[in-house]
Amino acid sequence: MKKWSRFFQNEEYLEKTRMYILNEDxxxxxxxxxxxxxxxxxxxxxxxxGEFTRYLAxxxxxxxxxxxxxxxxxxAAAKKRSQGAENGNSFEFVTGDAAAMPFEDGCFDVVVSHTFFNSMPLYRKALQEMKRVCRDGGIIASMTATDIEHIPLSHGIYPRDSEYWKKDYDVLLNKVVAMYxxxxxxxxxxxGIPTAYIPNLFEEEKLRSVSAYPxxxxxSLSNSxxxxxxxxxxxxxxxxxxRKRLECVYEEDEAKAFMTEEEIQAFYALLEKKRDYLLRHLEDNRIWQWEGGTSLLITGQKASADEEFMSAIMNMIK
Ligand SMILES: C[S@@+](CC[C@H](N)C(=O)[O-])C[C@H]1O[C@@H](n2cnc3c(N)ncnc32)[C@H](O)[C@@H]1O
Incomplete structure (x- = not known):
């Protein structure tokens, strides 16, 4: 798999999307x-x-x-972006694999994740690791969009005066998406695992009191x-x-077979036109571009090994 931050969701993409996924209210x-x-x-x-970390903080x-x-x-970006955002808390950011965490058993009170179980093939192993590093009685939580394919996302119904750039933009956008x-x-x-199955995963891994909250x-840019x-x-x-994502993908040799250099340059110019058009009409509240949907927050409690054992016995004699 090619690097996540370079080819899929870059730093700015995470900031932009978390503006609506992580509702301040x-x-x-x-x-x-x-x-x-x-x-x-x-x-x-x-x-x-660290968008979710700072949201909680x-x-x-x-x-x-x-x-x-x-x-x-x-x-590196998490460290930079968290400077001055402590709000009376402290932050530490560590590079490591969720399937083999560099932490001791039971050293956290709470272990959270945001849009993680959908992205990680070894999601069960990651949950087992989350359990290992959580203390007995501690909480494990996951927040994830209800299902990737169910996120309502619209590129918008644009007014007629946007036609001078929007038609060309849509044609090239289709080519860009096909290339990606x-x-x-x-x-x-x-x-990873679809959101709807995460509560079952939590139960299978013997978390207690598994609960789900929407x-x-x-x-929407049209929301005044x-x-x-x-x-x-x-x-x-x-x-x-x-723009950054397209630049990174187009540096790959395979990409050249799908779009010419001229088309790429034309698309950059159209991205600028789109940005300038949206900025000019910022106060109109008539540009119907909308994104976002419902996330599911799922929580469960880690039982101690003795409690897990007793509960297995109780289930057997039921
Ligand atoms: C959709 S992003 C979510 C980022 C962040 N939680 C947020 O919501 O802004 C998924 C993240 O999982 C990370 N990831 C994927 N596999 C991982 C693994 N095995 N160990 C640690 N992190 C992993 C990716 O690098 C990426 O940052």
């Missing part, structure tokens, strides 16, 4: 359901650039957060309740992340 609900309190040691597995105080990811570029599917297929990255909102500053940042991040 539901932050208190999420941290309460996970049960975060002062003094805890919390591990975020597959933390990427904006709600908490006095928590020591550790983030783990196997992509060293994401870990050949050079860096999405299925290489999304090899968390979510739509995000979204502040202009947030929309502006979203539009700029979309431009940077789309």
């Amino acid at each position: 539901m932050r208190g609900y999420v941290t309460e359901k996970i049960g975060l309190t002062v003094g805890m040691k919390v591990l975020d597995v597959g933390c990427g650039t 904006r709600q908490t105080n006095g928590i020591s957060y550790t983030g783990l990811d196997n992509d060293p570029d994401f870990i 599917e050949k050079v860096v297929p999405m299925n290489d990255y999304l090899q 968390v979510g909102r739509f995000f 309740a979204v502040p202009a500053e947030k929309k502006r940042r979203f539009i700029e991040l979309e431009y940077i992340s789309d």
Whole structure:
């Protein structure tokens, strides 16, 4: 598999998408359901650039957060992006494999992950590792979009005056997407378990009191309740992340068979036109581009080995 941060979801893509997946108004609900309190040691597995870690930290105080990811570029970005974002908490970010974590048994009170179980082929092994590094009675939590194919995502119904760039953009976008599917297929990255099965996975791995909570909102550029500053940042991040990803993929030799250099340059120019058009119409609230959906927060508690043993006996004699 080619590097995650370079070919699939770069730093700016993670920031852009977390603007709508991680709703600020539901932050208190999420941290309460996970049960975060002062003094805890919390591990975020597959933390990427730390967007979810900082989301939780904006709600908490006095928590020591550790983030783990196997992509060293994401870990470097997580460290940089977390400077000054402590809010009374502390952060440490570590490069490592979720299937063989560099931590001692039982050293965390809570182990969380965000959009991780969908992306990791060894998801069962990762959950077993999460259990190993969590203390007895501690909480393991996963938050993930309800199902990748069910995320409502629209490139928008654009007004007629956008036609001077939108038609050409759509033609080239289809070619770009087809090229990505050949050079860096999405299925290489999304090899985990669908969200709907994560509660079953938690039960199979003998977590107690497994619970699921829906968390979510739509995000739309046509929503007048979204502040202009947030929309502006979203539009700029979309431009940077789309362009960066295309640059990285087109450096691969196989990519040259799918699009010419002229087409790539034309697409960069259209990405700029799209960005400038959206920025010009920021306050209109009539550009119907919407994304996001519902996430499922799933929590379970780690029982001690003795409790697991007793519960197995009780099940046998039932
Ligand atoms: C969809 S991203 C989520 C990033 C972050 N949790 C967020 O929501 O912004 C999935 C992350 O899992 C990481 N990952 C995939 N396999 C991994 C493994 N075996 N060990 C550690 N991290 C892994 C990827 O590098 C990527 O950062």
